[in-house]
Amino acid sequence: MDLDRSARDAQRVLADNDVDGRYTRPAAGLYPHQWSWDSAITAIGWAHVAPGRAWTELQTLFAAQWRDGRIPHIVYHRPECGTYFPDAGRWRTAGLTAAHAVATSGIVQPPVHASAALRVWEVSARGDADRAAITDLYPRLLRWHAYLHEHRSDGRGGVLIWHPWESGTDNSPRWDRPLAAVRADPRPIYERADLVHVDAGVRPTDADYDRYVRLLDRLADDAYDDATIRVHHPFRVTDVLTTAILVASDRALGRIADIVEAPTIERDLLAAWVARGEAAVTTARDDATALYVDHDHLADAPIVSRTFAGLAGLVAGIDPQLDTLTGPDFCGAPGLAFPLPPSTSPDAAGFTPRSYWRGPIWPVAVWLLTQALERVGHPDVAARLRSTALDAVGAAGMAEYLDPFTGAPLGAPRQSWTAAVVLDWVASQRAQT
Numbered sequence: 477m478d479l480d481r482s483a484r485d486a487q488r489v490l491a492d493n494d495v496d497g498r499y500t501r502p503a504a505g506l507y508p509h510q511w512s513w514d515s516a517i518t519a520i521g522w523a524h525v526a527p528g529r530a531w532t533e534l535q536t537l538f539a540a541q542w543r544d545g546r547i548p549h550i551v552y553h554r555p556e557c558g559t560y561f562p563d564a565g566r567w568r569t570a571g572l573t574a575a576h577a578v579a580t581s582g583i584v585q586p587p588v589h590a591s592a593a594l595r596v597w598e599v600s601a602r603g604d605a606d607r608a609a610i611t612d613l614y615p616r617l618l619r620w621h622a623y624l625h626e627h628r629s630d631g632r633g634g635v636l637i638w639h640p641w642e643s644g645t646d647n648s649p650r651w652d653r654p655l656a657a658v659r660a661d662p663r664p665i666y667e668r669a670d671l672v673h674v675d676a677g678v679r680p681t682d683a684d685y686d687r688y689v690r691l692l693d694r695l696a697d698d699a700y701d702d703a704t705i706r707v708h709h710p711f712r713v714t715d716v717l718t719t720a721i722l723v724a725s726d727r728a729l730g731r732i733a734d735i736v737e738a739p740t741i742e743r744d745l746l747a748a749w750v751a752r753g754e755a756a757v758t759t760a761r762d763d764a765t766a767l768y769v770d771h772d773h774l775a776d777a778p779i780v781s782r783t784f785a786g787l788a789g790l791v792a793g794i795d796p797q798l799d800t801l802t803g804p805d806f807c808g809a810p811g812l813a814f815p816l817p818p819s820t821s822p823d824a825a826g827f828t829p830r831s832y833w834r835g836p837i838w839p840v841a842v843w844l845l846t847q848a849l850e851r852v853g854h855p856d857v858a859a860r861l862r863s864t865a866l867d868a869v870g871a872a873g874m875a876e877y878l879d880p881f882t883g884a885p886l887g888a889p890r891q892s893w894t895a896a897v898v899l900d901w902v903a904s905q906r907a908q909t
Protein backbone atom coordinates (compact mmCIF):
# COMPACT_ATOMS: atom_id res chain seq x y z
CA MET A 477 0.00 0.00 0.00
CA ASP A 478 1.35 3.39 -1.01
CA LEU A 479 0.65 5.65 1.97
CA ASP A 480 1.92 8.79 0.24
CA ARG A 481 -0.38 8.26 -2.71
CA SER A 482 -3.39 7.55 -0.49
CA ALA A 483 -2.72 10.71 1.51
CA ARG A 484 -2.34 12.78 -1.66
CA ASP A 485 -5.60 11.46 -3.14
CA ALA A 486 -7.43 12.03 0.11
CA GLN A 487 -6.17 15.61 0.41
CA ARG A 488 -7.34 16.30 -3.12
CA VAL A 489 -10.86 15.08 -2.26
CA LEU A 490 -11.02 17.37 0.78
CA ALA A 491 -9.77 20.32 -1.25
CA ASP A 492 -12.29 19.66 -4.03
CA ASN A 493 -15.19 19.36 -1.58
CA ASP A 494 -14.16 22.42 0.43
CA VAL A 495 -16.71 25.26 0.31
CA ASP A 496 -15.36 28.78 0.93
CA GLY A 497 -12.77 27.43 3.39
CA ARG A 498 -15.63 27.17 5.94
CA TYR A 499 -17.15 23.71 5.58
CA THR A 500 -16.84 20.58 3.48
CA ARG A 501 -19.71 19.11 1.50
CA PRO A 502 -19.79 15.31 1.87
CA ALA A 503 -19.67 14.85 -1.93
CA ALA A 504 -20.14 16.91 -5.06
CA GLY A 505 -23.59 16.38 -6.58
CA LEU A 506 -25.16 13.91 -4.16
CA TYR A 507 -24.60 15.86 -0.91
CA PRO A 508 -24.07 19.59 -1.60
CA HIS A 509 -24.64 21.01 1.93
CA GLN A 510 -22.98 20.58 5.35
CA TRP A 511 -23.85 17.37 7.22
CA SER A 512 -23.36 17.05 10.95
CA TRP A 513 -21.46 13.82 11.53
CA ASP A 514 -19.70 14.01 8.17
CA SER A 515 -18.27 17.40 9.12
CA ALA A 516 -17.05 16.19 12.49
CA ILE A 517 -15.17 13.28 10.94
CA THR A 518 -13.99 15.39 8.02
CA ALA A 519 -12.47 17.81 10.53
CA ILE A 520 -10.15 15.00 11.58
CA GLY A 521 -8.98 14.70 7.99
CA TRP A 522 -8.34 18.44 7.85
CA ALA A 523 -6.41 18.22 11.13
CA HIS A 524 -3.77 16.15 9.33
CA VAL A 525 -3.50 18.80 6.60
CA ALA A 526 -4.20 22.14 8.31
CA PRO A 527 -5.46 22.13 11.95
CA GLY A 528 -6.80 25.67 11.65
CA ARG A 529 -9.13 24.48 8.88
CA ALA A 530 -10.26 21.59 11.09
CA TRP A 531 -11.36 23.96 13.87
CA THR A 532 -13.13 26.13 11.30
CA GLU A 533 -15.10 23.10 10.08
CA LEU A 534 -16.36 22.43 13.60
CA GLN A 535 -17.00 26.10 14.34
CA THR A 536 -19.06 26.50 11.18
CA LEU A 537 -21.21 23.53 12.17
CA PHE A 538 -21.64 24.63 15.78
CA ALA A 539 -22.61 28.13 14.67
CA ALA A 540 -25.83 26.48 13.48
CA GLN A 541 -26.54 24.95 16.90
CA TRP A 542 -30.14 25.40 17.98
CA ARG A 543 -31.00 27.22 21.17
CA ASP A 544 -32.06 23.91 22.73
CA GLY A 545 -28.54 22.57 22.09
CA ARG A 546 -29.22 20.27 19.15
CA ILE A 547 -26.85 20.18 16.20
CA PRO A 548 -29.01 19.87 13.09
CA HIS A 549 -28.13 17.08 10.69
CA ILE A 550 -27.94 19.36 7.63
CA VAL A 551 -26.95 23.03 7.47
CA TYR A 552 -28.00 24.71 4.22
CA HIS A 553 -25.48 27.55 4.09
CA ARG A 554 -26.31 28.08 0.44
CA PRO A 555 -29.80 26.62 0.04
CA GLU A 556 -29.78 27.38 -3.66
CA CYS A 557 -26.67 25.26 -4.32
CA GLY A 558 -27.08 21.92 -6.01
CA THR A 559 -30.10 19.67 -6.10
CA TYR A 560 -30.82 17.83 -2.90
CA PHE A 561 -34.05 16.50 -1.55
CA PRO A 562 -35.23 17.40 1.07
CA ASP A 563 -34.48 21.03 0.28
CA ALA A 564 -34.23 23.57 3.11
CA GLY A 565 -37.88 24.61 2.88
CA ARG A 566 -39.27 21.11 3.35
CA TRP A 567 -38.16 21.09 7.01
CA ARG A 568 -40.18 24.20 7.91
CA THR A 569 -37.60 25.24 10.50
CA ALA A 570 -37.47 28.91 9.45
CA GLY A 571 -39.00 31.06 12.18
CA LEU A 572 -39.09 28.29 14.77
CA THR A 573 -38.21 29.81 18.11
CA ALA A 574 -35.70 27.03 18.71
CA ALA A 575 -33.92 27.37 15.39
CA HIS A 576 -30.87 29.40 14.47
CA ALA A 577 -31.00 32.01 11.70
CA VAL A 578 -29.25 29.80 9.13
CA ALA A 579 -31.44 27.27 7.28
CA THR A 580 -31.18 23.81 8.79
CA SER A 581 -32.96 20.50 9.02
CA GLY A 582 -34.64 19.73 12.35
CA ILE A 583 -33.28 16.27 13.14
CA VAL A 584 -29.86 15.17 14.41
CA GLN A 585 -27.13 12.64 13.62
CA PRO A 586 -24.80 10.49 15.76
CA PRO A 587 -22.80 12.62 18.23
CA VAL A 588 -19.24 11.92 17.07
CA HIS A 589 -18.31 15.58 17.53
CA ALA A 590 -16.58 15.53 20.92
CA SER A 591 -14.54 12.47 19.92
CA ALA A 592 -13.63 14.28 16.71
CA ALA A 593 -12.70 17.50 18.53
CA LEU A 594 -10.45 15.55 20.88
CA ARG A 595 -8.77 13.81 17.93
CA VAL A 596 -8.24 17.18 16.19
CA TRP A 597 -6.64 18.47 19.40
CA GLU A 598 -4.35 15.43 19.64
CA VAL A 599 -3.25 15.79 16.02
CA SER A 600 -2.70 19.56 16.32
CA ALA A 601 0.40 21.25 17.73
CA ARG A 602 -1.68 22.10 20.83
CA GLY A 603 -0.60 25.72 20.60
CA ASP A 604 -2.46 28.82 21.73
CA ALA A 605 -4.81 28.88 18.72
CA ASP A 606 -5.69 25.21 19.21
CA ARG A 607 -6.34 25.78 22.90
CA ALA A 608 -8.53 28.79 22.13
CA ALA A 609 -10.50 26.76 19.59
CA ILE A 610 -11.13 23.79 21.86
CA THR A 611 -11.99 26.09 24.77
CA ASP A 612 -14.55 27.84 22.59
CA LEU A 613 -16.07 24.56 21.44
CA TYR A 614 -16.29 22.91 24.84
CA PRO A 615 -19.47 24.64 26.16
CA ARG A 616 -21.20 24.10 22.82
CA LEU A 617 -20.32 20.41 22.90
CA LEU A 618 -21.60 20.22 26.47
CA ARG A 619 -24.93 21.79 25.43
CA TRP A 620 -25.20 19.35 22.53
CA HIS A 621 -24.71 16.38 24.83
CA ALA A 622 -27.11 17.88 27.39
CA TYR A 623 -29.74 18.12 24.64
CA LEU A 624 -29.35 14.40 23.92
CA HIS A 625 -29.37 13.39 27.57
CA GLU A 626 -32.31 15.60 28.47
CA HIS A 627 -34.55 15.50 25.40
CA ARG A 628 -33.66 12.18 23.81
CA SER A 629 -33.25 9.91 26.81
CA ASP A 630 -35.35 6.75 26.84
CA GLY A 631 -35.23 6.92 30.63
CA ARG A 632 -32.66 4.13 30.83
CA GLY A 633 -29.62 5.89 29.37
CA GLY A 634 -30.38 5.01 25.75
CA VAL A 635 -30.76 7.63 23.01
CA LEU A 636 -34.13 7.90 21.25
CA ILE A 637 -34.28 8.69 17.56
CA TRP A 638 -37.32 9.88 15.59
CA HIS A 639 -36.12 9.15 12.05
CA PRO A 640 -33.80 6.56 10.40
CA TRP A 641 -31.72 9.46 9.07
CA GLU A 642 -30.88 10.29 12.68
CA SER A 643 -29.03 6.98 12.96
CA GLY A 644 -26.80 7.87 10.00
CA THR A 645 -27.43 4.30 8.78
CA ASP A 646 -30.63 5.19 6.96
CA ASN A 647 -31.91 2.02 5.33
CA SER A 648 -30.23 -0.50 7.63
CA PRO A 649 -32.36 -3.65 8.04
CA ARG A 650 -32.60 -2.79 11.75
CA TRP A 651 -35.18 -0.13 10.81
CA ASP A 652 -37.27 -2.40 8.56
CA ARG A 653 -39.84 -3.39 11.14
CA PRO A 654 -40.43 0.00 12.80
CA LEU A 655 -40.43 1.66 9.39
CA ALA A 656 -42.96 -0.83 7.96
CA ALA A 657 -45.34 0.25 10.73
CA VAL A 658 -45.24 3.87 9.49
CA ARG A 659 -48.24 4.61 7.25
CA ALA A 660 -47.26 6.25 3.98
CA ASP A 661 -50.70 6.19 2.42
CA PRO A 662 -51.53 8.48 0.67
CA ARG A 663 -48.00 8.90 -0.65
CA PRO A 664 -46.35 12.20 0.29
CA ILE A 665 -45.66 14.50 -2.63
CA TYR A 666 -41.97 14.96 -3.35
CA GLU A 667 -39.29 14.30 -5.93
CA ARG A 668 -36.10 12.40 -5.14
CA ALA A 669 -32.88 14.11 -6.23
CA ASP A 670 -30.39 11.37 -5.31
CA LEU A 671 -31.18 9.21 -8.34
CA VAL A 672 -29.97 11.96 -10.67
CA HIS A 673 -26.49 11.30 -9.31
CA VAL A 674 -26.27 7.57 -8.60
CA ASP A 675 -27.88 4.30 -9.60
CA ALA A 676 -31.18 3.43 -7.87
CA GLY A 677 -29.81 -0.01 -6.94
CA VAL A 678 -27.30 1.48 -4.50
CA ARG A 679 -29.81 3.76 -2.73
CA PRO A 680 -32.87 3.25 -0.50
CA THR A 681 -36.09 2.24 -2.27
CA ASP A 682 -39.05 4.52 -3.05
CA ALA A 683 -41.06 2.72 -0.35
CA ASP A 684 -38.35 3.68 2.18
CA TYR A 685 -38.32 7.26 0.91
CA ASP A 686 -42.11 7.59 1.22
CA ARG A 687 -41.75 6.76 4.89
CA TYR A 688 -38.72 9.01 5.39
CA VAL A 689 -40.71 11.91 3.96
CA ARG A 690 -43.84 11.07 5.95
CA LEU A 691 -41.78 11.05 9.17
CA LEU A 692 -40.06 14.31 8.23
CA ASP A 693 -43.43 15.99 7.58
CA ARG A 694 -44.80 14.72 10.89
CA LEU A 695 -41.78 16.09 12.79
CA ALA A 696 -42.20 19.44 11.06
CA ASP A 697 -45.93 19.42 12.00
CA ASP A 698 -44.81 19.00 15.62
CA ALA A 699 -42.26 21.81 15.20
CA TYR A 700 -39.52 19.39 16.37
CA ASP A 701 -40.85 19.60 19.93
CA ASP A 702 -39.42 16.47 21.55
CA ALA A 703 -41.97 16.44 24.38
CA THR A 704 -44.81 16.18 21.84
CA ILE A 705 -42.95 13.83 19.51
CA ARG A 706 -42.16 11.29 22.22
CA VAL A 707 -45.88 10.87 22.91
CA HIS A 708 -47.30 10.17 19.47
CA HIS A 709 -44.63 10.00 16.76
CA PRO A 710 -44.89 6.80 14.68
CA PHE A 711 -41.13 6.03 14.82
CA ARG A 712 -39.65 5.91 18.32
CA VAL A 713 -36.59 3.77 18.70
CA THR A 714 -33.64 3.52 21.08
CA ASP A 715 -30.61 3.45 18.77
CA VAL A 716 -27.89 1.35 20.40
CA LEU A 717 -25.12 2.57 18.08
CA THR A 718 -25.94 6.23 18.71
CA THR A 719 -26.03 5.45 22.43
CA ALA A 720 -22.58 3.84 22.18
CA ILE A 721 -21.21 6.74 20.15
CA LEU A 722 -22.51 9.10 22.83
CA VAL A 723 -20.75 7.08 25.55
CA ALA A 724 -17.46 7.39 23.65
CA SER A 725 -18.05 11.10 23.06
CA ASP A 726 -19.07 11.77 26.68
CA ARG A 727 -15.77 10.18 27.65
CA ALA A 728 -13.90 12.32 25.10
CA LEU A 729 -15.71 15.40 26.40
CA GLY A 730 -14.49 14.49 29.88
CA ARG A 731 -10.93 14.62 28.51
CA ILE A 732 -11.68 17.97 26.87
CA ALA A 733 -13.11 19.22 30.19
CA ASP A 734 -9.72 18.44 31.76
CA ILE A 735 -7.87 20.23 28.94
CA VAL A 736 -9.93 23.39 29.30
CA GLU A 737 -10.01 23.10 33.11
CA ALA A 738 -13.79 23.00 33.30
CA PRO A 739 -15.51 23.15 36.71
CA THR A 740 -15.67 19.92 38.72
CA ILE A 741 -19.45 19.91 38.58
CA GLU A 742 -19.32 19.54 34.78
CA ARG A 743 -16.73 16.78 34.96
CA ASP A 744 -18.91 14.94 37.49
CA LEU A 745 -21.89 15.34 35.19
CA LEU A 746 -19.92 13.89 32.27
CA ALA A 747 -18.77 10.94 34.38
CA ALA A 748 -22.38 10.28 35.37
CA TRP A 749 -23.47 10.37 31.72
CA VAL A 750 -20.75 7.88 30.81
CA ALA A 751 -21.84 5.49 33.56
CA ARG A 752 -25.49 5.75 32.55
CA GLY A 753 -24.75 5.17 28.87
CA GLU A 754 -22.49 2.20 29.63
CA ALA A 755 -25.28 0.64 31.67
CA ALA A 756 -27.76 1.20 28.83
CA VAL A 757 -25.48 -0.46 26.26
CA THR A 758 -24.73 -3.32 28.64
CA THR A 759 -28.42 -4.14 29.05
CA ALA A 760 -28.94 -3.99 25.26
CA ARG A 761 -26.90 -7.18 24.74
CA ASP A 762 -28.71 -10.00 23.00
CA ASP A 763 -27.19 -13.19 24.39
CA ALA A 764 -28.29 -15.38 21.49
CA THR A 765 -26.36 -13.37 18.89
CA ALA A 766 -23.76 -11.72 21.18
CA LEU A 767 -24.77 -8.44 19.54
CA TYR A 768 -26.10 -5.22 21.05
CA VAL A 769 -29.58 -4.36 19.84
CA ASP A 770 -31.98 -1.43 19.35
CA HIS A 771 -35.39 -1.18 20.97
CA ASP A 772 -38.64 -0.37 19.16
CA HIS A 773 -40.81 1.51 21.65
CA LEU A 774 -44.02 1.26 19.64
CA ALA A 775 -43.82 -2.51 19.48
CA ASP A 776 -42.07 -2.53 22.88
CA ALA A 777 -39.63 -5.10 21.53
CA PRO A 778 -35.91 -5.40 20.87
CA ILE A 779 -34.80 -5.24 17.24
CA VAL A 780 -32.51 -8.19 16.71
CA SER A 781 -30.70 -7.66 13.44
CA ARG A 782 -27.16 -8.60 12.49
CA THR A 783 -25.61 -5.31 11.38
CA PHE A 784 -22.38 -3.60 12.38
CA ALA A 785 -24.44 -1.55 14.88
CA GLY A 786 -24.46 -4.75 16.94
CA LEU A 787 -20.80 -3.99 17.68
CA ALA A 788 -22.01 -1.15 19.92
CA GLY A 789 -20.31 -2.80 22.91
CA LEU A 790 -16.96 -2.26 21.19
CA VAL A 791 -17.84 1.30 20.15
CA ALA A 792 -18.90 2.11 23.72
CA GLY A 793 -15.63 0.62 24.99
CA ILE A 794 -17.29 -1.90 27.31
CA ASP A 795 -16.82 -5.15 25.35
CA PRO A 796 -14.12 -5.76 22.68
CA GLN A 797 -16.39 -8.24 20.77
CA LEU A 798 -13.32 -9.56 18.96
CA ASP A 799 -14.81 -12.96 18.15
CA THR A 800 -17.92 -11.34 16.72
CA LEU A 801 -15.92 -8.82 14.71
CA THR A 802 -13.67 -11.44 13.18
CA GLY A 803 -16.36 -14.14 12.98
CA PRO A 804 -18.62 -15.27 10.10
CA ASP A 805 -21.06 -12.35 10.35
CA PHE A 806 -18.42 -9.70 9.75
CA CYS A 807 -14.71 -9.87 8.80
CA GLY A 808 -14.82 -13.66 8.49
CA ALA A 809 -17.89 -13.83 6.23
CA PRO A 810 -17.30 -16.21 3.28
CA GLY A 811 -16.50 -14.66 -0.10
CA LEU A 812 -15.49 -11.17 1.00
CA ALA A 813 -13.10 -9.26 -1.25
CA PHE A 814 -11.37 -7.93 1.88
CA PRO A 815 -11.71 -9.10 5.51
CA LEU A 816 -13.62 -5.96 6.52
CA PRO A 817 -16.99 -5.81 8.29
CA PRO A 818 -19.94 -5.36 5.91
CA SER A 819 -22.62 -2.94 7.19
CA THR A 820 -25.01 -5.90 7.39
CA SER A 821 -23.99 -9.53 7.84
CA PRO A 822 -24.23 -11.38 4.49
CA ASP A 823 -26.07 -14.09 6.38
CA ALA A 824 -28.73 -11.75 7.80
CA ALA A 825 -32.25 -11.10 6.62
CA GLY A 826 -32.35 -7.96 4.51
CA PHE A 827 -28.72 -8.19 3.32
CA THR A 828 -28.09 -6.84 -0.19
CA PRO A 829 -24.46 -6.31 -1.23
CA ARG A 830 -24.84 -3.05 -3.13
CA SER A 831 -27.69 -1.28 -1.38
CA TYR A 832 -26.43 1.47 0.88
CA TRP A 833 -26.46 0.37 4.57
CA ARG A 834 -27.83 -3.09 3.81
CA GLY A 835 -24.50 -4.79 3.03
CA PRO A 836 -21.75 -2.61 1.57
CA ILE A 837 -18.58 -1.85 3.50
CA TRP A 838 -18.54 1.76 4.69
CA PRO A 839 -14.98 3.03 5.33
CA VAL A 840 -16.35 5.44 7.94
CA ALA A 841 -17.96 2.56 9.83
CA VAL A 842 -14.69 0.63 9.75
CA TRP A 843 -12.98 3.73 11.14
CA LEU A 844 -15.41 3.86 14.08
CA LEU A 845 -14.27 0.33 14.87
CA THR A 846 -10.52 0.94 14.44
CA GLN A 847 -10.83 3.93 16.80
CA ALA A 848 -12.72 1.83 19.32
CA LEU A 849 -10.22 -1.03 19.09
CA GLU A 850 -7.39 1.36 19.98
CA ARG A 851 -9.39 2.63 22.94
CA VAL A 852 -10.18 -0.82 24.34
CA GLY A 853 -6.52 -1.86 24.13
CA HIS A 854 -6.34 -3.90 20.92
CA PRO A 855 -4.01 -1.80 18.75
CA ASP A 856 -2.82 -4.89 16.88
CA VAL A 857 -6.32 -5.74 15.67
CA ALA A 858 -6.91 -2.06 14.87
CA ALA A 859 -3.71 -1.94 12.82
CA ARG A 860 -4.67 -5.02 10.79
CA LEU A 861 -8.12 -3.63 10.04
CA ARG A 862 -6.67 -0.23 9.15
CA SER A 863 -4.13 -1.66 6.78
CA THR A 864 -6.76 -3.83 5.05
CA ALA A 865 -9.11 -0.84 4.80
CA LEU A 866 -6.36 1.28 3.26
CA ASP A 867 -5.82 -1.42 0.61
CA ALA A 868 -9.56 -1.62 -0.11
CA VAL A 869 -10.15 2.12 -0.28
CA GLY A 870 -6.92 2.62 -2.24
CA ALA A 871 -8.16 0.16 -4.86
CA ALA A 872 -11.63 1.74 -5.02
CA GLY A 873 -10.73 5.43 -4.83
CA MET A 874 -12.33 7.51 -2.05
CA ALA A 875 -15.81 6.05 -2.56
CA GLU A 876 -18.67 6.41 -0.12
CA TYR A 877 -19.07 2.61 0.23
CA LEU A 878 -17.84 -0.63 -1.36
CA ASP A 879 -19.36 -3.88 -2.57
CA PRO A 880 -18.17 -6.40 0.07
CA PHE A 881 -17.71 -9.23 -2.45
CA THR A 882 -15.96 -7.38 -5.27
CA GLY A 883 -14.56 -4.30 -3.53
CA ALA A 884 -16.14 -2.16 -6.29
CA PRO A 885 -16.79 1.49 -5.39
CA LEU A 886 -20.43 2.44 -4.78
CA GLY A 887 -22.34 5.66 -4.07
CA ALA A 888 -20.47 8.94 -4.34
CA PRO A 889 -17.02 8.29 -5.87
CA ARG A 890 -15.20 11.00 -3.89
CA GLN A 891 -16.67 11.19 -0.40
CA SER A 892 -15.16 13.60 2.13
CA TRP A 893 -15.32 11.42 5.23
CA THR A 894 -13.76 8.50 3.36
CA ALA A 895 -10.85 10.80 2.52
CA ALA A 896 -10.72 11.98 6.13
CA VAL A 897 -10.52 8.49 7.61
CA VAL A 898 -7.85 7.58 5.06
CA LEU A 899 -5.76 10.53 6.26
CA ASP A 900 -6.29 9.46 9.87
CA TRP A 901 -5.38 5.85 9.10
CA VAL A 902 -2.28 6.90 7.15
CA ALA A 903 -1.12 8.98 10.12
CA SER A 904 -1.69 6.06 12.50
CA GLN A 905 0.17 3.66 10.20
CA ARG A 906 3.10 6.07 9.99
CA ALA A 907 3.12 6.54 13.77
CA GLN A 908 3.27 2.80 14.20
CA THR A 909 6.38 2.24 12.04
Ligand code: 9WN
Nearest residue numbers: 502507511513514549641644645646
Ligand atom coordinates in the same frame (compact mmCIF):
# COMPACT_ATOMS: atom_id res chain seq x y z
C1 9WN B 1 -29.55 11.72 4.58
C2 9WN B 1 -24.05 12.51 3.98
C3 9WN B 1 -25.10 11.58 4.57
C4 9WN B 1 -24.56 10.75 5.74
C5 9WN B 1 -25.51 9.62 6.15
C6 9WN B 1 -25.85 8.82 4.91
C7 9WN B 1 -26.48 9.72 3.85
C8 9WN B 1 -28.41 11.28 3.65
C9 9WN B 1 -28.99 10.84 2.32
O1 9WN B 1 -25.56 10.74 3.51
O2 9WN B 1 -27.70 10.25 4.34
O3 9WN B 1 -29.01 12.33 5.73
O4 9WN B 1 -29.45 11.70 1.58
O5 9WN B 1 -28.96 9.64 2.02
O6 9WN B 1 -26.71 7.77 5.24
O7 9WN B 1 -24.90 8.81 7.12
O8 9WN B 1 -24.36 11.57 6.84
O9 9WN B 1 -22.89 11.79 3.66
